Amino acid sequence: GQNIDQPTEMTATEGAIVQINCTYQTSGFNGLFWYQQHAGEAPTFLSYNVLDGLEEKGRFSSFLSRSKGYSYLLLKELQMKDSASYLCAVSEIANDYKLSFGAGTTVTVRA
């Protein structure tokens, strides 16, 4: 099974940086995903990590440490449109590659 923990809420100002942490426990880790979900909409894919290290994609970066069961999503140069829920999801080999989601972190960007 998986225990996926991430903070419930975070607030930051426009132009700032926010880091959303995610910890997990799995057996047979097969990758970690980050999704963005705006209210009333479906999640959209942001990033995928399966090896240790940092993956950078424009303003968004994601980091993984498999030995620590830890990941973070880094949002830089925050914009108002970044206000959303950010979901950490883990894929587990023993679970037929199905995704298990954390509860999500609601990020509010203030002017």
Added chain:
Amino acid sequence: GAVVSQHPSWVICKSGTSVKIECRSLDFQATTMFWYRQFPKQSLMLMATSNEGSKATYEQGVEKDKFLINHASLTLSTLTVTSAHPEDSSFYICSAPGQAGGSTDTQYFGPGTRLTVL
């Protein structure tokens, strides 16, 4: 990227009626699709895995006779909520892996269906 559509986007029905939700992969084939349910301010909870050509597999606690899943083709899966009740009101989302198998699949989500049962 891969596109997944859902229909309808929202539906309001009376208690006791059945509602069918369609999930389509528009530009790729999906032998597997996943159905999730999301209550307000909660995360996505996997309900079942839809398998083309075979029976769906349900997560623990999900009633297979109440949530009927049919994966009729490589691009279409349907979820039917039978005898819906107000507690079934939720946001139902489907997803499909972007590749046919493999450990680097990315799941692409449909836009979701908001079900309200009166």
